[in-house]
Amino acid sequence: MRITVLAGGVGGARFVRGLREEVRRRTEAGGPGTTPDEIDVIVNTGDDLWLAGVRLMPDFDSLLYALAGVNDTERGWGRAGETERVAAELREWGVGWPWFTLGDLDLGTHLARTSWLRDGLTPTEVGDRLQQRWELGVHLRPATDTEVDTHVLVRDPEASEDPDATRELHFQEWWTRYRATLPAIAFRQRNIDRARPAPGVAEAIEGADVVLLAPSNPVVSIGTILAIPGIREALAATGAPVVGVSPIIGGKVVRGMADACLTAIGVETDAAAVARHYGSRTVGGILDGWLVDEADASAEAVLEASGIPTRAVPLWMHDLDRSAALAADAIDLAATLR
Ligand code: GDP
Ligand code: CA
Numbered sequence: 001m002r003i004t005v006l007a008g009g010v011g012g013a014r015f016v017r018g019l020r021e022e023v024r025r026r027t028e029a030g031g032p033g034t035t036p037d038e039i040d041v042i043v044n045t046g047d048d049l050w051l052a053g054v055r056l057m058p059d060f061d062s063l064l065y066a067l068a069g070v071n072d073t074e075r076g077w078g079r080a081g082e083t084e085r086v087a088a089e090l091r092e093w094g095v096g097w098p099w100f101t102l103g104d105l106d107l108g109t110h111l112a113r114t115s116w117l118r119d120g121l122t123p124t125e126v127g128d129r130l131q132q133r134w135e136l137g138v139h140l141r142p143a144t145d146t147e148v149d150t151h152v153l154v155r156d157p158e159a160s161e162d163p164d165a166t167r168e169l170h171f172q173e174w175w176t177r178y179r180a181t182l183p184a185i186a187f188r189q190r191n192i193d194r195a196r197p198a199p200g201v202a203e204a205i206e207g208a209d210v211v212l213l214a215p216s217n218p219v220v221s222i223g224t225i226l227a228i229p230g231i232r233e234a235l236a237a238t239g240a241p242v243v244g245v246s247p248i249i250g251g252k253v254v255r256g257m258a259d260a261c262l263t264a265i266g267v268e269t270d271a272a273a274v275a276r277h278y279g280s281r282t283v284g285g286i287l288d289g290w291l292v293d294e295a296d297a298s299a300e301a302v303l304e305a306s307g308i309p310t311r312a313v314p315l316w317m318h319d320l321d322r323s324a325a326l327a328a329d330a331i332d333l334a335a336t337l338r
Contacts, residue, residue: 001037001038001209001210002037002038002040002204002207002208002209002210003019003023003037003038003039003040003208003209003210003211003212003331004039004040004041004042004204004205004208004210004211004212004240005019005039005040005041005042005211005212005213005214006042006143006211006212006213006214006216006222006225007041007042007043007044007059007063007214007216007221008043008044008047008059008214008216008217008220008221008222009044009047009058009059009062009063009077009216009221010062010076010077010255010256011214011215011216011217011221011247011254011255011256012041012043012044012059012062012063012214012216012221013062013063013065013066013067013071014066014317014323015212015214015215015216015245015317015323015326015327016039016041016063016066016067016138016214017066017067017320017323018317018320018322018323018324018325018326018327019039019138019212019323019324019327019330020039020067020137020138021320021323021324021327022324022325022327022328022331023036023037023039023137023327024036024137025324036137038139039137039138039139040138040139040141040200040204040208041063041138041139041140041141042141042143042201042204042205042225043057043059043060043063043127043140043141043142043143044059044143044216044220044221044222044224044225045057045059045060045123045142045143045144045147045148045224046148046149046150046171046189046220046221046223046224046225047059047149047150047171047172047175047220047221048060048147048148048149049149049170049171049172051096051097051100051102051172052090052095052096052102053095053114054107054110054111054113054114055110055113055114055117056102056110057113057123057127057142058077058172059221060127060130060140060142061106061109062077063140064109064130064131064134064136064140065078065079067134067136067137067138067140068133068134068136069134070134076255078103078106079103079105079106081105082103082104082105082106083103083104083105084101084102084103084104085104086102086104086107087101087102087103087104087107090102097173097176097177099176099177100172100176100177109130112129112130113126113130116129122145122198122199123142123145123198124141124142124145124198124199124200127140127141127142141198141200141201141204142198143197143198143201143224143225143228143231144195144196144197144198144201144228145196145198145199146191146194146195146196146228147190147191148189148190148191148192148195148224148227148228149170149171149189149190150170150171150187150188150189150190150220150224151168151169151170151171151187151188151189151190152168152169152170152171152174152182152184152186152187152188153166153167153168153184153185153186153187153188154166154167154168154169154174154178154182154183154184154185155182155183155185156182166185168188171187171220175257179257180257180260180261181260183264184260184261184263184264185264186264187219187220187223187261187264187265189224189227192227192228192229193229195228195229196228196229196230197228197230197231197234201231201234202230202231202233202234205231205234205235205237205238205240206234206237206238206239207238208238208240209240210240210241210243210330210331210334210335211235211238211240211241211242211243212242212243212244212245212327212330212331212334213242213243213244213245213278213286213287214245215245215246215247215254215315215317216247217247217256217258217261218247218258218261218262218267218274218277218278219258219261219262219264219265219267220258220261222278223261223265226286232286235281235286236281236284236286239338240334240338241288241289241334241335241337241338242281242286242287242288242289243287243288243289243290243291243330243333243334243337244275244278244286244287244289244290244291245290245291245315245326245330246271246274246275246290246291246292246293246296246315247274248269248270248271248274248296249271249293249295249296249315249316250293250295250296251269251270252269253269254315254316262274265277270296271290271292271293271296271299272292272296272299272302272303275287275290275292275299275303275306275308275310276303276306276308278290280306280307280308282307283307287308288308288309288334288337288338289308289309289310289311289333289334289336289337290303290308290309290310290311291310291311291312291313291315291326291329291330291333292310292311292312292313292315293312293313293314293315293316294312294313294314294315296312297312299312300312309333309336309337311329311333313325313326313329314326
C-alpha cells in the first residue's frame with residue numbers, strides 16, 4: 001500500500017511518526033516476507049525563509065529531526081542537545097532576528113542546505129540529501145521547489161498615525177515575534193501563481209492508495225500546500241480515498257496559534273468548520289472522510305449530512321502509541337470509503 005500524507009511541522013511530525021509506527025507493526029504482524037507500506041510525506045514550504053544568509057525550511061526540518069529521533073522533545077522544536085554559540089555571535093553582529101534563535105546544530109543543516117542550493121540543486125534534491133543521513137522509513141518531499149514564503153498582511157495601528165494602517169511581514173515574524181497577536185487580514189504566498197508541485201508530488205497523490213491530511217494548521221500548512229496550482233487537481237484526480245484529521249479538539253487548537261489563522265480567513269475554530277472549509281470531494285472539495293475527537297462526536301451527524309463521512313476517535317497524540325492508534329483509525333476509515 002502506498003500512503004501519501006500532506007503535513008506541516010509539529011502536528012505533521014507527531015502524526016507521521018505514529019503512521020510509521022503503525023505501518024511497522026502491521027508489517028511485523030504480517031509475518032516474514034510482508035512488504036512494508038510506502039509513506040510519502042508532502043511537506044509545507046510556506047514557512048520557509050532566508051535569514052542570516054541561509055535558507056530555513058522549518059516544517060521540513062521538524063519532520064526530518066522528529067523522524068530521525070534527533071529532535072528536542074522537551075522544547076517541541078529544533079535539535080536535542082542544542083547549543084546557541086553562533087546565535088550569540090550573530091546577535092553581536094546584528095545579523096538575523098534577535099527573537100529567532102538559530103541553534104548551532106540546526107545551523108549546520110541550514111548551511112548544508114544553502115551550500116547545495118548554491119551548487120544548483122533544487123530544494124527536492126537538497127531534501128533527498130538531507131534525509132539520506134538517517135533511516136527515516138518515509139520519504140519527505142517539499143510540496144514545491146518554488147519559493148512561496150508566506151507573508152501576512154496585518155493591521156498595525158501602532159506603526160503609524162492611521163488607525164487603518166496595514167503592513168506586510170514574513171509569516172515567521174508574525175508567528176514568532178508577535179505570537180500571532182497582530183490581527184491578520186490575509187495570508188499571501190509569494191510566487192504562488194507561478195509555483196508547481198515539486199517533481200513526484202502530484203504523482204505521489206495520484207498514485208497513492210490512501211491520502212491523509214495530518215492534523216496540521218489548515219491555513220498556513222495544509223492551506224499553503226493546497227494553494228500550489230496542481231495540488232487540488234491531483235487530489236481531485238486520485239483514486240485514493242482522502243481522509244483528514246482535525247487539528248481542532250473541542251473548539252480549541254491543541255498546540256500553537258492556528259486559531260488566529262482560522263479567524264483571519266473567517267473559519268470558526270471548530271472541527272466541523274474546518275472540515276466544511278476543506279469541503280467534500282463530491283462537491284469539488286478535498287475530503288472523503290474526516291476524523292474528529294470524541295469530544296466533537298456531535299460533528300459526525302452534521303458532517304455526514306454535508307457528504308463528509310466522519311468518525312469520532314481519540315485525537316490527542318500524547319505518545320507514540322496514541323499517534324499510531326490515530327494513524328490506524330485514519331487508514332481504517334479510508335478503507336471503508338470509495
Ligand atoms: P507547525 O507547522 O509546527 O505549526 O505544525 P503543523 O501545521 O503540522 O500543526 C499545527 C497543528 O497541529 C495545530 O493546529 C495543533 O492544533 C495541531 N496539533 C498538535 N498536536 C496535536 C495533537 O496531539 N492532536 C491533534 N489532533 N492535533 C494536534
Ligand atoms: Ca509550520
